[in-house]
Amino acid sequence: SQKIEQNSEALNIQEGKTATLTCNYTNYSPAYLQWYRQDPGRGPVFLLLIRENEKEKRKERLKVTFDTTLKQSLFHITASQPADSATYLCALEAGNMLTFGGGTRLMVKP
Amino acid sequence: DTGVSQDPRHKITKRGQNVTFRCDPISEHNRLYWYRQTLGQGPEFLTYFQNEAQLEKSRLLSDRFSAERPKGSFSTLEIQRTEQGDSAMYLCASSLRIAASSYNEQFFGPGTRLTVL
Numbered sequence: 693s694q695k696i697e698q699n700s701e702a703l704n705i706q707e708g709k710t711a712t713l714t715c716n717y718t719n720y721s722p723a724y725l726q727w728y729r730q731d732p733g734r735g736p737v738f739l740l741l742i743r744e745n746e747k748e749k750r751k752e753r754l755k756v757t758f759d760t761t762l763k764q765s766l767f768h769i770t771a772s773q774p775a776d777s778a779t780y781l782c783a784l785e786a787g788n789m790l791t792f793g794g795g796t797r798l799m800v801k802p
Numbered sequence: 803d804t805g806v807s808q809d810p811r812h813k814i815t816k817r818g819q820n821v822t823f824r825c826d827p828i829s830e831h832n833r834l835y836w837y838r839q840t841l842g843q844g845p846e847f848l849t850y851f852q853n854e855a856q857l858e859k860s861r862l863l864s865d866r867f868s869a870e871r872p873k874g875s876f877s878t879l880e881i882q883r884t885e886q887g888d889s890a891m892y893l894c895a896s897s898l899r900i901a902a903s904s905y906n907e908q909f910f911g912p913g914t915r916l917t918v919l
Contacts, residue, residue, distance in 0.1 A: 700842075724905055735893050735910030736845065737804070743905075781844050785906055789858060790835070792844030 694719040696784060698793040705772055706801055713767040713796045715782035722784040725758055725765050730779045730795065739780075740767075772800045804828075806911035808894050814917045815884055822880045823914045827896030834877050835908060836869055837893040845893055851877060852899065884918045891915050 697716045705711050715725070724743045728736035742749045742758040742765065749756045755768040769776050779795040805828040815821050827834045833852050837845035848867065849859045853874040862868070866884075871877040881888055892915075895908040 696844075698844075726907070728910075733913075733915075735804070735806075735895070735913050736908075737910070738907045741905050741907060783844075787858075788850065788906075789847045789861070790845075790906065790908060791847060794842070794844050 694786070694791070696720070696782065696791060696793040698780075698782060698796045700794055700796070702797040702799055704799045704801065707772060707774060709772055711769040711772050711776070711798055711800070713780050713798065715765040715767070715793055717763050717784060717793075720763070720784050720786055721760075722786065724785065725756075726783045726785075726790070727754075727756060727765075727767050728781045728783060728792075730781060736781055736792075769798075772798075774800045774802050776800050804909040804911065806894060806896050806909050808892075808911040808914050810914055811912060812915045812917075814919065816919050817884060817886060819884055820880065820882045821884055821916065822878050823892055823894075823916075825877045825879070825894030825896075825911060827876070827894070828898075828909055829875070831896035831898045831909070832874075833897045833899050833906075834871055835895040835897075836877070836879050837895065838863070839891045839893055839913070848879075881916075884916075886918045889916055889918045 727739045730736040757766045781795040783792045807826045835850040836848040839845045851871040866882045891913040893913045895910045897908045
């Protein structure tokens with residue numbers, strides 16, 4: 693069956709460090725993968741999209757990698773700040789439907 | 803604020819009642835999606851429209867769930883004979899799909915939180 697797995701345990705890091713979140717998938721062949729941020733009580737907000745033929749993508753302090761052989765994407769936030777504390781969701785599109793992982797909660801401590 | 807609005811933001815109802823939620827997408831967006839999200843989980847796709855056509859509805863959770871987008875603008879999601887298990891956040895999203903190969907960044911609304919007593 694198709695699965696998208698993110699670490700369900702919260703990730704706690706110190707301000708200024710790099711946060712790395714993982715998204716693994718099985719039985720998908722996605723053309724691209726997306727990352728969203730979600731704050732409590734709010735809808736997800738789009739952050740980055742990476743295509744299957746791209747290895748890495750950057751946007752300000754954010755970096756996403758996409759390894760279609762390992763079926764894995766890594767999401768990095770460098771120089772993390774307490775304001776980066778949120779839940780981060782990865783999502784794959786298959787058949788015009790966006791399927792989300794369960795998300796990983798990131799807590800950045802000052 | 804992404805430009806997608808949902809109404810109401812919160813709804814408390816008794817089991818067996820019908821509820822209807824409204825979503826107003828970003829005006830130029832041709833695609834509109836409905837998702838359900840329960841605590842600790844990612845959004846779960848329910849259905850989507852391209853303009854007024856409902857192109858996928860097999861993921862609606864049961865025949866008690868229905869959605870419309872009559873004029874290709876706003877959309878409604880109705881749940882009939884609500885059950886306690888329907889308690890969740892219902893999210894709407896919209897996007898602009900130009901071509902089959904174009905990517906599909908989605909803009910989400912704030913959601914409607916449903917509580918069924």
